[in-house]
Amino acid sequence: MTPRGRPDTAEARRWFAEDLRVTCHLRDDRVVRAFANVPREQFLGPGPWRLRHMIDGYWDSPDDDPRWVYHDVLVALDESKGLNNGEPGLWARHFDSLAVQPGERVLQIGAGSGYYTAILAELVGADGKVRGLEIEAALAGAAAANLKDWPQASVAATDGSADVGGPYDVVVAFAGATTPKGEWLDALADGGRMLLPMTGSREWGGFMLKVERKGDQLAARSTGWVGFYPCSGARTAESEEALTKALADPVGQRAIRSLRRDPHDREDTCWLHGAGWCLSKRGLH
Helix, strand or coil, rough: CCCCCCCHHHHHHHHHHHHHHHCCCCCHCCCCHHHCCCCHHHHHCCCCCCCECCCEEECCCCCCCCHHHHHCCCEEEEEHCCCECCHHHHHHHHHHHHCCCCCEEEEECCCCHHHHHHHHHHHHHHHHCCEECCCCHHHHHHHHCCCCCCCEEHHHCCCCCCCCCCCCCEEECCEEEECCCCCCCCCCCCCCCEEEEEEEECCCEEEEEEEEEEEEEEEEEHHHHHCCCECCCCCCCCHHHHHHHHHHHHHHCCCEEEECCCCCCCCCCEECCCCCCCEEECCCC
16 A cells, blocks of 8 residues: 555455456456556556546646546547547457457557557466557557567557458457458458447447357347547448448347348348348357
């Protein structure tokens, strides 16, 4: 404890991780340990920081004490663009559901300043690999420097339409798309999982799509509402309009069971019928 009886930063980080365990109902101890191990302030620049409340907007932390960032809050990376270090609770829940394993290969689309790249690196361990892509060159450079303690992680200054390589056991996007890019789907290994925020035109809101490759088929389902900064290279005006209209049918959204890539005409089971792909309410054969 500090002289004033308050917890030091490392202890605050452990409390933060344990709080995520309860509030996010985390089942995987490794996810809790990852959040307890990674110093978030290392990825945010010097404090004081701009924290974001979902109702009141941005506000200044009173000082540069790192304990301010060990709460389930957004922290601004570039407030002018609406770029934030993502909500820990949201990603803790999704990492828990992805069941990222030691030794796995991960592609992260939208690495930001590298905080969640480091969390993923903790989950895959020394024998795994995390490749991050970040379109903002300044953020990509900062991420590369911030990740010096995680040699299994790297970040390239490029967007998600670049040659992504692969195969990957996990593909996870940190920005909102209107279409699941074929390159990302092709990069999924058998048994691989993908998380993709699908967001329309209304305040970047939509849902998180989870995809799992099972042989030559792709199981898919909605895992709930999200709001995300738009993903460059994974949006078109036409697909954004179609997705925005589809989002008016939340019952159908919850009924999504597969991501089809076979040629077919629009039918009753198609929730969102795109060019060369379809989110379908039809289950796998």
